[in-house]
Amino acid sequence: VAAREKAGIPAESAEDATAEEELSDEDNGAPPVEATAEDQETDPAAKPPLELPRSWTKDRAEHWAKLDPGTQEFLLEQDRKASEAIRRSQNELAEERNAVKAQREAAEKARQHYEAQLPVLMRELESNLQQSFGDIKTMDDVVRLQSEDPFRFQAWQVHQMRLQTAKSETDRVAKENETAQQNRWIEHVQSENAKAVEFIPDLADKDKAEKLTLRVARELLPDLGFKESELAALANGK
Template sequence: MSDEQAAAGGEDTTPAATVIALDASAPESFDSAERAVASLVAAREKVGIPAESADDATAEDELSDEDNAAPPEEATGEDKEADPAEKPPLELPRSWTKDRAEIWAKLDPATQEILLEQDRKASIDVRNRQNELAEERKAVQAERAAAEKARQQYESQLPALMRELESVNQQAFSDIKSMNDVVKLQAEDPFRFQAWQVHQMRLQATKAETDRVTKENEAAQQSKWVEHVQAENAKAVEFIPELADKDKAERLTLRVARELLPDLGFKDSELAALANGKEKLSIYDHRIQRLFADSLKLRDIQNAPKAVVKPDLPPVQRPGVARAPGSDKAALVQSLTDKLSSSGSERDALELLIAKRASRRAS
């Protein structure tokens, strides 16, 4: 049914909707609602519809859609900022110590975020620098190891080269033993003389280099030995406090050198070589084993229980002249005799008899 027929029949009096065509340059889809509304308004203006009506119609169309029923802010929640009170507190920066937590809590969130970002960048920079230094250190160590290996290889070849040159000298120039032989060689065979001279120069240069390397190695070994002695002496002080005192340490060292070591069988030459690190001493050396045995005996003595010794003292003497044995009983008999003579009682006679018998048993 057409629109005119519907209106004549009285069924629908609503005016027919106007079809609006978008501009040919309009895209097939819009990336935002604002651009879609602007394009629709422009198209309505071309057909003579006011912009207000376009806005109202657009608003009605948007509100009729289920997806846009709610306001954009309420639908997505992305543009609406959360309440600052609901945000969890930011953690303390890694470079800050815990005693600064109170100061950190007083800062506003914006300042905290700035400080956290700076701390994060500083930590990354420090890690990068540490990694760079570690790589440089590895490179330096690798170069040193390569140089040390090359040096050792060079030094190890010097003795072999010296032996080879000496062997060639014995084989090719064994007839040249004195200066007269050299003069004769120069006069009779200049070319062989020149070869001999070059060979002697090589011998001298190789020997000088060998001597230089030997001296350097000896100096390095001596330096290491001094460091070893100092470190061991420092450890010895922990167990032997007397060594911390210079005078006591000197006296103790002299006693060891004069009394103990010679008694064990060490010679002066051996002691000097041991003191300089040139002498090697095995732990199985019989003198070292004697030291171990003596040390164990001393430890047993120190750990033995202490025996209680009773003093052997003479009996206690009372003041005055010492009485002879039995003098007390004799005095008692004499006293009872005098008493009986004066009293004449039977009781005193009985006591006198008992005292006499006791005196005879004691004698």
């Protein structure tokens, strides 16, 4: 514009001058100037926005957008490492649970097999006792056996000890199973009572519950054909 004014040429508008420059560039075949990688790095707007870390909730997006890219990348890396550590811990815990479950199943299987063999062992011992020492029936027979045949008496004693040990173990297992069954029945009754209270609110009141229970047991159930012996067995989990 200054050169035109010195030469006495009227000044053109800025838009006309810009248009001429653009046309002159196109006429000269000058290639358009492209943004370099350095320009993109210096221009934050040229980079796509980073997504929120997985552990962040969407309501923190506004706060996330205010952070500079360096801080965002650091937090994303830390979140990735934390997620990997959590997944690794979860996998390890799952493997441990599976291993413990397998051990419990194996132990339960071995226990059931052991308990199933106890009655078989008892029958075998009793059968052997009858075959080998069927003549020993009274205490006088035992005394005579001791005096006349000490070695056979000793064998009889060992057999009696084995039989007593097997019987004690059988009784112990039976008692444990009975206790476990009673505990399961108690838990079942408590669970069913809790469900009943949801449908029959009066059961939550002690006095009302007692009256209602007695009425059902004494009037309603007998009318339906239940006997007292059957009701007692049902109440005891049998």
